[in-house]
Amino acid sequence: MVVDGDTLTIDGERIRLWGVDAPEQDQTCRRHGQDYRCGEVASQALREWIGQSAVSCVEVEKDQYGRSVARCAVDGQDIGAWMVSQGLALDYRRYSAGVYARDEASARAAARGLHAGTFEPAWAWRAARRNDRPEQAPPQPACAIKGNINAKGARYYHAPGMRSYARTRIDETAGERWFCSEAEARAAGWVSAPGRS
Template sequence: MTGDREERLLRLSIFVAALFVSASAHAQSLVGRASVIDGDTIEIAGERIRLRGVDAPESGQRCQDKSGREYRCGQVAANALDAFLAQSRPVSCSFVERDRYRRFVGDCYRADGKSVAAWMVRNGHALDWPRYSRGAYAADQSEARRVGAGMWQGRFVEPWEWRRGAW
């Protein structure tokens, strides 16, 4: 009887270990249809994912276009992200870390392999956030600035400064 008990405990231990490995692997990446929360946050299967290294304007943030007229650049960024993701599904995100709000922070790609964060920065809907990116999107941002894409067409306050109220 002791042998049966030991065998059952061994099987149970193997089962629990397999569950742990499976859960751990799942936590490292997410794949699915993404819903847009805002210009730098999406959701897949109930998990909020913050795009690593970029910062998009907040939903209520306003910018000025090239004519000096105000527009809701945060809303424009979210709509642009939604349209971009709709062109090639599903989205896959690899885990980098959890932020202070316990959101999954990751690098995300469309099914066609295009980087979501790089596209947002290159099209002027988000900024390279050197504090977190180490300049990973600096070239994309330089190009957006050069051609006057998105927010670069006019005037804006960096989202991290806008949130601080330093505007």
């Protein structure tokens, strides 16, 4: 049921916890002079805390990948609040408007979890990795059109030579894909990215 520190699967549906951002699975942090896999620690702590308890969720919105973003609870306790108060996730102020800011301040003051050492917020860690990725090669040379889903869920295709082609990355696990022609992309529901030149 726990995918990672801010994602659950319930009845086969992937649910992103609203308003919090936990370290990524392969992210490392540092405490007591040692690196440790803080993403794995967050996931395991959430798994143990939930145990066999029933989880209830109320959807707030859909994310750019079509996943449900929800506030979830165990025995009436908000999972996001628990994760942040334990120092296992951060208040994702970009989306939460600071709902979990007090929980984060409490964890920081008590040096719980991430706050017991040094770490990079998961949102900054992901951005740095995106910027460091080498150019992607299509699975087949003739199929070099990138079908990308933006942060608002819009589906754009990027053909070689288009302004944003080189910096566009395809994440097939998020529903993005490669196309062999613009006609194929349009037939699948993608539209040409703004600014073709």
